Amino acid sequence: MxxxxxxxxxxxxxxxxxxxxxxxxxxxxxxxxxRYPCLYDNSDTTPFDSHYIYHPAWAARAIIKIKPAVHVDISSTLHFCSILSAFVPVKFYDYRPADLKLSNLSSGSANILSLPFASNSVESLSCMHTAEHIGLGRYGDSLDPDGDLKAIAELKRVLAFEGNLLFVVPIGNKPKIMFNAHRIYTYKQIIEHFNDLELIEFALIPDYPSSDGIILDATEEMANKCTYGCGCFWFLKKISECK
Known part of the structure; x- marks a missing residue:
């Protein structure tokens, strides 16, 4: 005071x-x-939300490696799809459609529990910091304790063979629901939920001090040190693994 x-x-x-x-x-x-008082900006360093700075940066770097003709994003941060569209055509979908008007970017309405794509049809797909909210009612969606699992099933259904999925959720040492904000998963849970896909990369934005900011090629042990970290998973849908 x-x-x-x-x-x-x-x-x-x-x-x-x-x-x-x-x-x-x-x-x-x-x-x-x-007058428009801004009283708390006189700080020694520029503050930022590490989850929402690092995970789109990680995803953009992954997509540069993937080089897709078109990228489809499901409800990730608008900063990500809008900037990415300067380099790659992007189709963005959300339960609450965004009125975005940019070249190379289309924005539409979609329910992640029933995506408007044929099975095995999307070659480059992202859903980041989204699945943890599904079924908690925060965004007007129906209450469903397994809403996140149904969303994951849909993402896997529409992903093409040899297609890439960038999936980001909160990660910690204990699975829990912070109602009605989000879920926190363990690394093991996510790997089990996607056991039919190949993990290409796991990056971690820890909630403990890290000189790297985001840890590339992170381990399960690193994830288990977190209470509320951010896990960035790059999965590939191999043909042999889906037979």
Missing amino acids: ITKVKKIINYIIDYKNFWALSKYSTRFSINWRD
Whole structure:
């Protein structure tokens, strides 16, 4: 509380000093009624949400290696699909469609429990920080304790043979539901849920200090040290594994 009061006092002092410095300038108007206090941005480093900075960066680098003709994304962060569309045609789908208007990007409505694609038809697919929400009602979807498993089944159904899936969820040492925000999975759970696909890469955004930020080629042991980390799984649907 004391810190907040100090920040408000400093804001008022800064306002008065800035007004004094700019009162002879005609480039902008400055009025107290137009104030917009930003009190917490004076920090030593730029803060960011490590989950939502690192996992799209990881996925973009994976897609550069995949080089798909078209990439399909199911409900990942809009920053990812919008930036990726500058380099690869992207088709984005969400339960709540986004009114995005960019070249190389189409946006449509889809329910992850019943995707509008034929089986084995999508060659490059991503669903990141999404499945953990399905069935919790947070976004207006129906309550279903197994909603995430049904979503995973749909992703595997539509993925083409020799197709790539980028799948991201919270990872920790104990599986639990933080109702109605999200689920937290163990590494073992995800591997079991996708045991019919080949794991190409596992990257980890840990909730413990890491000099690498995101750990590439991470291990299950690293994942099990987390309480709320972010697991980035790159899967491949091999023909031989799906017979």
